[in-house]
Amino acid sequence: MNPLRRRTLIALLALGPVLARAHTAGTDTSGLVTQTLSVGGRVKVSLMLSPDDLKAYPVQNQAEITVKGRKGETLRVLKGYSGVKLIDLLDKATLVAAEPNDLKKTIVVAIASDDYKAVFSWSELYNTSVGEGVLVLYAKDGKPLADDEGRIALISINDLHTGPRHVRWLKDIQIRKID
Ligand SMILES: Nc1nc2c(c(=O)[nH]1)N[C@H]1C(S)=C(S)[C@@H](COP(=O)(O)O)O[C@H]1N2
Numbered sequence: 606m607n608p609l610r611r612r613t614l615i616a617l618l619a620l621g622p623v624l625a626r627a628h629t630a631g632t633d634t635s636g637l638v639t640q641t642l643s644v645g646g647r648v649k650v651s652l653m654l655s656p657d658d659l660k661a662y663p664v665q666n667q668a669e670i671t672v673k674g675r676k677g678e679t680l681r682v683l684k685g686y687s688g689v690k691l692i693d694l695l696d697k698a699t700l701v702a703a704e705p706n707d708l709k710k711t712i713v714v715a716i717a718s719d720d721y722k723a724v725f726s727w728s729e730l731y732n733t734s735v736g737e738g739v740l741v742l743y744a745k746d747g748k749p750l751a752d753d754e755g756r757i758a759l760i761s762i763n764d765l766h767t768g769p770r771h772v773r774w775l776k777d778i779q780i781r782k783i784d
């Protein structure tokens with residue numbers, strides 16, 4: 606291989622991890638930012654919500670949320686966030702349950718614009734203390750969320766490790782029923 610091609614190859618290899626971590630601070634994530642959140646699937650009324658629309662629901666102010674990674678390490682501390690409970694949005698959309706046991710088979714998928722997904726079960730949301738702490742975030746210190754998180758994000762604050770279900774650039778909430 607000639608030296609030039611070799612240098613190009615090395616440069617590209619060096620860039621790999623940078624591209625893989627494109628969502629981290631300092632990189633341009635403006636292309637991933639979502640301006641609206643849809644709620645659809647097994648609901649009576651589909652919703653399309655902007656951050657302003659979310660203000661119509663009871664506000665949940667969180668002084669401090671610690672985002673923890675898989676090993677329990679603190680990834681970051683979110684301060685001064687405002688959001689709404691996911692279950693308040695689901696109640697507005699009204700889940701479809703044709704048969705009494707349908708809800709126990711129902712799952713709620715939070716989908717981001719980079720196709721990152723996190724799953725909740727209906728039982729977890731409505732029949733455990735986790736549900737109360739699943740928040741759709743839309744403001745920090747009263748201002749819109751920054752590009753590295755998007756205008757709308759979701760977090761499950763009662764999780765042991767809050768990182769994995771901190772869904773940045775939240776785009777869609779899909780309600781599905783398993784077989
Ligand atoms: N949209 C989106 N959200 C995401 C991810 C992602 O790749 N895309 N990674 C998740 C993972 S695995 C972790 S640990 C946390 C870490 O980032 P944070 O400190 O910004 O929460 O973000 C989560 N949210």
Ligand SMILES: [Mo]
Nearest residue numbers: 674675768769
């Ligand atoms: Mo993670």
